[in-house]
Amino acid sequence: MKDVISDSQAAFEAEALGALFGGMAEAGLRHAVLRNYENLPDSVGARDIDIVVHPDDLSAACALVADTARSMGLRLGNHFADERLTQFALVRRDADGGLQQIKIDFFIRSEVYGIEILSAGDMLADLRHHNGVPVVADRVLLLDKWLFHLLVGRPVHAKYDADFAAIAGAEGAALVRSLSRFLPPARTTELVDALAAGKGSTLVLARAERRRALARLWAAQGLAALPRSLRFMGFRLRDRLRPHGVFLSVSGPDGAGKTTVIDMVITQLGAIYGEGAVHYAHFRPTMLPRIAEVAKKARAVETVDVNYDQPHRAKPSGLGGSAARLAYYWLDYMGGYFRSVRPVLKRREVMLFDRYYYDMIADSFRSRIALPMPLLLAMGRILPLPHYAFFIHVDPDEIHRRKQELTMERIAALNARYGTLADSGWLIRIDNNGAPEDAAAAIVDRIVADRHARAPRALR
Known part of the structure; x- marks a missing residue:
């Protein structure tokens, strides 16, 4: 594999978009x-493609995406649906x-807090066409x-000031009519005039004004x-109880090549879920500071050891100290x-996360904890x-070649403890004795396969 992102991504996009828009037009x-x-x-030319679909045609549009995915050998790396939005991230x-992906968002209305601002009928009026593709009117945008x-x-x-000023200058009357549904006439005219003057980024409604407008x-x-508001609240409750994001960790001994693999995984997940949507952290959430920093503030120690190149340099604490450390870190994770x-x-x-609680189990001496597994x-189990x-698995001799700080015996022992966690279902074993691109692909493909399996049966 030359790169984590396919060299033929552009050709793939053209094929997928042709099938999508051709199918929607034909139907x-x-x-x-x-x-x-x-x-x-x-070409998409952006992070994703946003398409307004009439609500009566949404089921058929989703079925078309599913048919296109099946015919092109694509998997659903992501699928999300609520009261106004249906999202697809198609991957192969x-x-x-190399990774190929396309993200498609279907909207059936424009709304805020479950209150409709623009219906699909409003948004699909006075369409333009660009290279045969229907596009909403400028005022709708x-x-x-x-x-x-x-x-x-x-x-x-x-960045929108100039474009919005041009649209407001040309279609001010239509904008005034739209705002007059929920704002007084004088205020509506004032806002549209300011928008036409290029001041859109300065326009904010006061809280009381917003409340009256929403009412x-x-x-x-x-x-x-009422039904729309109830659906909105129902979906928000669902998303709070069962967040739709992806939470993953990568563990393994020092020298297993985690950093290289993680960098490639971040690139691929960013392509699937959106650039800037992948957040990275190391070992623990760090809601609580390092124990050494707490000890220094309490004047229990004079200096803080920051020699991170040798994480096993310090001896484990005794029983009481180990229990205190475990409790402290457990609170940080929770x-x-x-x-x-x-x-x-x-x-x-x-x-x-680059490392997580599993590393405290398999490599507890790293955290100066000497307690039974x-x-x-x-x-x-209660986190x-x-x-x-x-778990990034690499043969001990290869790890020792990369990381001489660890003895062969210590590396073998760590691999065995990580392996025990993998065998008991705590970790997913990923082989990294070959090219790191293969290990990264295995991680991403495992996530995509699971997300695909979780999608509604009719879409798979």
């Missing part, structure tokens, strides 16, 4: 691209093992983003308002999960652990 599905259409239908590998930001109390990014929009929906990890998962992003396992925990 007569009401749809239009919302943004980033300039390179279509040959080329003949050389503007209203979808601007109204959402106004109603949540955040300004749009300054008017909600009331205007009539009998549909509290840090809710403080640092779970928010990432609720945003449907990826949290990757059954006790460490018992404490681990929120990664969905995917990988």
Whole structure:
């Protein structure tokens, strides 16, 4: 494998997009691209492709994506659906093992807090066509983003000022009509005029103004308002109880090549789940500081040892000290999960740890803990652990060649302890005696296969 991302990604995108838009046109599905259409239908040209689909055609559009995936040998690396959005991340590998992927988002309306801002009918009116692909009108592109930001109390990014000013200058009357549904006429005119003057990034509604606007929009929906609000709250509760993000860890002895493999995994997961959506941390959440730093602040020690190149340099603590260390780290894993990890998962992003609690079990001397493995396992069973925990296995002689600080006997013992965790289901064994690209691909493919298996049966 020359690279983790396929050299033929561009040709793959053209094939997938041709099948998608050709199929939607042939089936007569009401749809239009919302943004980033300039390179279509040959290339996505962005992180993903956003498509407005009429709600009555959504099931058929999802079935088309599933049929396209099956015909092209693609797997669902990600599938998510709520009251307004359906997401697909389709993944496969080329003949050389390079990753090919495409992300598709279907929207059936524009909304905020479960309150409809623009219906699919509104968004699919006055369509344009770009290279045969239907695209929403400029005012719809503007209203979808601007109204959402106004109603949540955040300004749009300054990069939109010039484009939005041009649209507001050309279609000011239509924008005024849209805003007049929930704002007083004078305020509506003031906002549209400011937008046309290039001041969109400075426009923010006060909290009381937003509340009144949302109340008017909600009331205007009539009998549909309450069911939509209940669905919105139901999906938000679901996402809080069962976050959709990916939580993984990579463990193994020093010298197993974890860093190289992890870098490749991050690149591939970033391609699948979005650039900037992969978050990296080392060993523990660090909600609590290092014990040595606490001891220094308490003046129990004068200096903090920061010689990280030799993690096994210090002797393990006694029984009491080991128990205290275990309790301290356990609290960090538990509290840090809710403080640092779970928010990432609720945003449907990826949290990757280089080492995790498993390394404290297999290599407890690294944390100066000398306690029986059954006790460490018992404490681990009541922690929120990664969905995917990988053990990078390398033969002892190869590790010793890379990391002379460890003896062959110590390396063999560590491999055996990690292997015991893998054999008992705590870890997933990944061989890294060959090319690191192969190990990284094995990790990513394991995650993709599991996410594919979790997708609705009709889509697989």
